[in-house]
Amino acid sequence: MRPGGLLAIASTISSTALSQSPLPTFVRFRAPHRNHSIFSHAFNHTASGRSSGPSCSLQNRRIFFGGSNALMSLEAVVRNRESLEKKSAAIRSAGPSKLQVIADFDGTLTKYTVDGRRGQTSHGLLQQGNAEYDAKRQALYDYYHPLEYSPTIPLEEKTKLMEEWWEKTHGLLVEGGLTFDAIKKSVADATIAFRDGVVELFEFLEEKDVPVLIFSAGLADIIEEVFRQKLHRSFKNIKVVSNRMVFDDNDRLISFKGKTIHVLNKNEHALDMAAPVHDNLGDPNGSVNDYSLVKNRTNVLLLGDHIGDLGMSDGVEYENRISVGFLNGNTEESIGSYREAFDVVYLNDASMWGVIELASQLCSSDQ
Numbered sequence: 001m002r003p004g005g006l007l008a009i010a011s012t013i014s015s016t017a018l019s020q021s022p023l024p025t026f027v028r029f030r031a032p033h034r035n036h037s038i039f040s041h042a043f044n045h046t047a048s049g050r051s052s053g054p055s056c057s058l059q060n061r062r063i064f065f066g067g068s069n070a071l072m073s074l075e076a077v078v079r080n081r082e083s084l085e086k087k088s089a090a091i092r093s094a095g096p097s098k099l100q101v102i103a104d105f106d107g108t109l110t111k112y113t114v115d116g117r118r119g120q121t122s123h124g125l126l127q128q129g130n131a132e133y134d135a136k137r138q139a140l141y142d143y144y145h146p147l148e149y150s151p152t153i154p155l156e157e158k159t160k161l162m163e164e165w166w167e168k169t170h171g172l173l174v175e176g177g178l179t180f181d182a183i184k185k186s187v188a189d190a191t192i193a194f195r196d197g198v199v200e201l202f203e204f205l206e207e208k209d210v211p212v213l214i215f216s217a218g219l220a221d222i223i224e225e226v227f228r229q230k231l232h233r234s235f236k237n238i239k240v241v242s243n244r245m246v247f248d249d250n251d252r253l254i255s256f257k258g259k260t261i262h263v264l265n266k267n268e269h270a271l272d273m274a275a276p277v278h279d280n281l282g283d284p285n286g287s288v289n290d291y292s293l294v295k296n297r298t299n300v301l302l303l304g305d306h307i308g309d310l311g312m313s314d315g316v317e318y319e320n321r322i323s324v325g326f327l328n329g330n331t332e333e334s335i336g337s338y339r340e341a342f343d344v345v346y347l348n349d350a351s352m353w354g355v356i357e358l359a360s361q362l363c364s365s366d367q
């Protein structure tokens with residue numbers, strides 16, 4: 001992965017851990033623009049591995065006996081329904097005015113596979129219209145990417161290496177004369193798509209005045225262009241917190257704003273970093289310019305596709321946080337660690353409909 005890459009996570013799953021799987025208690029939510037209601041099948045696992053809810057469904061029993069193929073038929077896993085329900089009740093009780101959503105972009109809001117091909121990231125899709133510089137960025141990728149995933153490099157050293165990688169890459173984009181037209185063309189040619197239900201999730205949150213911070217080690221200008229081209233609209237409650245470019249009058253890149261956000265520091269002081277980076281509100285999304293207000297929203301719904309994404313809420317002194325993880329690959333190897341890390345884990349490139357159900361439950365006025 002180019003700058004914006006993720007640390008590898010690997011662990012093992014016990015097939016017996018999937019044996020006790022009562023259905024969840026999410027509210028039913030009628031999906032906008034759909035003529036059927038949806039009901040996501042999230043499966044519950046208690047810390048002890050015992051069922052804490054109603055009896056298992058036939059589907060779940062099939063999963064239990066399904067061996068490694070069983071994970072292919074699961075949509076979601078909930079480790080501890082009791083804990084999830086407790087957090088949900090607390091967030092619902094505080095009301096939408098105390099809630100904020102913090103989301104990763106690549107692989108979280110976007111699909112992992114698009115038309116059978118691996119989806120591109122906001123960094124990876126960029127062709128700067130200069131083959132020499134594209135090759136130079138590729139050479140950096142070839143050098144630094146293995147270091148990003150190396151299990152033997154200490155964190156402090158790896159952080160420095162990631163800073164180097166991102167800054168060199170950004171330097172090449174400036175030196176190579178990246179234009180905004182190249183960004184537009186790159187996005188138009190890219191293999192990238194939002195998960196089904198993302199628009200409806202944003203619409204729902206906009207209606208409830210719940211801010212969404214999209215926090216990414218990618219490139220804000222590209223993410224926003226993806227919004228323009230793929231969604232053809234913006235949302236007043238959404239703010240992209242990412243590396244932001246400065247263009248001259250000829251739409252040629254001349255610098256980057258603020259501190260470089262890379263894969264190992266996107267989790268630190270996210271909101272503090274956001275303010276100076278996003279001092280202009282000329283971007284299509286975003287009116288969440290009062291970060292003190294966002295900080296006062298002490299209930300968090302966090303969406304990520306990597307365990308490291310959990311750190312995106314480190315800048316918030318939250319009271320309650322529900323974390324949702326999208327496990328996009330190495331499912332069998334990683335489900336164990338994801339299940340321990342996230343409150344809900346979605347599998348198999350799931351849609352966003354289950355998150356909409358969860359968000360509707362969190363914003364419900366029913367106590």
Ligand SMILES: [Mg+2]
Nearest residue numbers: 104106107305
């Ligand atoms: Mg991601």
